[in-house]
Amino acid sequence: MNQNILITSAGQRVSLVKAFQKEIKKLNQNNKVYTVDLNPILAPACHISDGYRTVNRVTDPNYISELINLCKELSIRLIIPTIDTELLVLAENRELFLKEGIIPIVSGLEFVKACRDKRIINQFFIENNIDIPKNLDKNNLSFPLFIKPYDGSLSKDTFLIENESDLTDYHFQNPKLMFMEYINHAQYDEYTVDTYFDKNGNLKCIVPRKRIFVRAGEVNKGVTNKNEIVDYINQRLSHIEGAVGCLTMQFFFNQESKRIIGIEINPRFGGGYPLSYLAGANYPKYLIDEYILGNSIEYFNDWEDNLLMLRYDDEVLVRNYED
Template identity: 55%
Template sequence: MNILISSAGRRVSLVRAFQKELKKLFPNGKVFAADANPVLSAACQIADGHFKVPYLSDSTYFKVLIKECQDNDIKLIVPTIDTELLMLAENRELLEENGITPVIASKEFVSKCRDKREIHKFFESHGVSVAKEFSKKDYQLPLFIKPIDGSRSVDTYLIKDESELTDYHFENEKLMFLEYLDHNEFNEFTCDLYYGRDHQLKCVVPRKRLEVRDGEVYKALTVHNKLVPYIREKLAKVDGAVGCLTAQFFLHNENDKIYAIEINPRFGGGYPLSYLSGANYPKWIIKEYFLGEAIEESFDIWEKDLLMIRYDDEILVHGYKG
C-alpha cells in the first residue's frame, strides 16, 4: 500500500506526515515522491523513494507516471500543485484502470476552482459573499487585480491611484478588477477543509496568515472562530469535493462580514500547521482509500491558538554530479 506525493518539490513536511501515518497502519508501506527534477527536490530526498516524471505539458507524462506507479506498487496519488489538478481529474479513469487512485476532486469541481469567476458563482450559489468584480470601464479605487486562473499571488496588483493602471491591466482579458478588501479591516484566513468520499465536510481548520513569502505562509496561527460554524453550515456538502481543500476567507475585524476568495482542491503549503494541531487528514485519506473506513465529522479535534513559525533548513545530497 504505497502512496505517491506528486510534484513534491519542497513539501517535506507533507511527505513526513504521510510517512508517519502510513507506517502506523501499514508498517511496510512507503511514501514515494515524484518531480521533474527529483535530485533538486527536498521532498524527494526524504521520501522512501522517488522518480523523475516529464513536465505536465509532455505527451508522455501519464505513460511514465503509470509505469513508475506500477513498478513501485503505488496505489494512491496525492497532488500538490494547481497545474496538475485538472489533468489528473480528467485522466481519473485511465489511472483507475491501471490500479491507481488519484485523491482529487471531480473534473467539474476542479474546473470551477481553476477559474476565479466560476468559483465566485459557486460561493454565491451557497450563500457565501465574494468581493465585487468591476467592469474595466466602471470601477472604484482602491481595487485588487488578479488573473482568473492564477496561483501563488502571481500577476496580482493592489491599485490605489489611477496612475498605477496600465494598458496591460486593461487589455489582458484574464485580469479581474475586484473590490479591495482592506487588511486593516479584515483578517485573512486560509482554511484547511476535509471532505470524505461521500463529499461531506468533516473538518475545518482556519489558519490566520501572519506572514507570507512567495505565496506560501511562513507564520500562521490556528484560530477557532466564526468561520468554523459558518463554513460547516454553508459548505456542508460539495458535489465532487474529496480529501483536503484549501480555501481562503476574509473575516471582518468588527462585524460579521465574511468574504470567500478562492478554493484550491489540494493540500496547501501551510497544511502542516493543521496536521500538527491534530487535524490528521493523511490518516483519514489512508483509512478511506486503503481500509474503506468512513470518516466521522471532527470539527473540534484540533488545537486552537497554535502558532507555527517556519524556518529554512538544509538537506544534503552526497556525491551530486549535476
C-alpha cells in the same frame, strides 16, 4: 502487499511527506511514501521520501502513461497531487488509474475546472450564500482596487491599484484580468482554511489558520483559530458535489463587522497544511482510512486552537552531487 503512496511535484513539501510516512507506516512498517518531481535532485522532499523518480512536465503527452507505469513499478495505491496544474490532468484521466488499482486523490473534473477559474468559483460562492469581493466595472472604477487573473496562482499578475495613475494599458487589454474591490488588510485578517471532504463530498473537518506572514506565496507564520469561519463554512458547504480529500479555501474575516469574504478554493493540500496536521486534523490518516481501509470518516472538530506555527529554513545535504 505493500500500500505505498506517491506524492507528485514534491518540491519542498518535506513536512507533508513526513506526515504521510508516519501514518502509512502505522499500517505496516514496510509501506513507503515515494515522490516524483521534474528535478528531484533539487527537491528536498524527494530526499526525505522513501525513494524518488524523475517525471516529465504535466503538459507532456506521455505524462499520464509514464506516471501509471511508475505507480505499477512502485506498488502505489494512492497518488497525492500538490500543485494546481496536475489536478485537471489527473481528474481527466482518473479512470485510467482506477483500472490499475491506483487511486488519485483528486476531486471531480467539473469541480476542479470550477476551482481553476475564479469567475466560476465566485459564482459557486454566490450560489452558496458566501460573500465575495465586489466586481468593478472597468469603465466606472473606484479606488483602491485589486486586479488579478481569473486563472492565476502564486499571486502572479496581481496588482493593488491605489489610484487611476497606477493603471496601464496592460490592465485593460489583458482579457484574463478581473477588477474587484480591494480588501484592506488593516481591517481584514486573511485565513487559509484546511477542509476535508469524504469520498461522498461530505464535509468532515474545518481548520481556519490565520496567515500572519507569507513568504513566496506560502504561509511562513500562522495560527489556528476556532472562530466564526467554522460555522460559516459548515452551514454553507457541508456538501460539495465532486469534492474529495483536502480542499484549501481562502477567506478574509473582519473581526469587528464579522463580514466573511470567500476568495478561492484549491482542491489539494496547501503549503501550510502541516499546521493543521500538527493541530490534530489528520487528513493523511483520513485518506488512508477511507481509500485503503474502507472506513468511514466522522466529523472532527477537536483540533488544537491557537496553535502558532513559526517556520524556519533547514538543510538537506546530498553527497557527491554532480551538475
